[in-house]
Amino acid sequence: MSESTQICPQCASEQNYFDGTFTVCLECGHEWDANNASNTDELVVKDSNGNLLANGDDVILIKDLKLKGSSQVLKKGAKAKGIRLVEGDHEIDCKVDGMKIMLKACFVKKA
Ligand SMILES: [Zn+2]
Known part of the structure; x- marks a missing residue:
């Protein structure tokens, strides 16, 4: 799996977008650093x-x-x-x- 769908670390929603700096969750409004979040692939x-x-x-x-x-x-x-x-x-x-x-x-x- 090289291409990953970003998943909100807060509510696990896939409904989110990248605003240039952070990935923003449409469900709960949580923002996180997509570069760090990509580590979830290595969980x-x-x-x-x-x-x-x-x-x-x-x-x-x-x-x-x-x-x-x-x-x-x-x-x-x-x-x-x-x-x-x-x-x-x-x-x-x-x-x-x-x-x-x-x-x-x-x-x-x-x-
Ligand atoms: Zn969320």
Whole structure:
């Protein structure tokens, strides 16, 4: 992947533009240095088995996870398709059962 779509480090939106100095997010208004942000391509995120994860991978939950702010529980074995890696303590941006959520890499394994 040499050509990367800029992803907002704040809200993970791809709706953004480069204003000549900074990349500006249309969703949340966050501005960041695109040169620094390009480092996100080199994010090293490993699953619970120590396998490297990449954008577009499918992962499987290895334990039940309670969703913050709700009584819903994501079941162990649920699959997240086409994950996106982001910076932060929840490194995986994905959808499980149609819900957009953030996961910690230590709670999943590569499918
Ligand atoms: Zn944003």
